[in-house]
Amino acid sequence: MILLLLLYSLIFILMVRTIKVLLDTRSFIKTAAKQYIDLEKQFALGVKTYKEMELKTNYLETFNNNLFKKLFEITQELLLLKKAILEERY
Secondary structure (H helix, E strand, O other): OOOHHHHHHHHHHHHHHHHHHHHHHHHHHHHHHHHHHHHHHHHHHHHHHHHHHHHHHHHHHHHHHHHOOOOHHHHHHHHHHHHHHHHHOO
8 A cells, every 4th residue: 555655656746747847848948939039139130230330341441442542642743743843943
């Protein structure tokens, strides 16, 4: 009789533990799904931000190159003007 009671007790404990594991697993799956959705949103936002920054960087590089070309042209013109002034003086 005691052996049978012990066996039923062990089966009951095993069933309770199984139910707890199932509930914990469902909770974990729900949490993981929410975290996955949040990470997808963050990733999409990061990609969007990266593309915007890339466009801005390309624009600034082009702007910088144009300014450098203009500076070079102005410097070249100033040197030609200086040369012309010096040739007239001497």
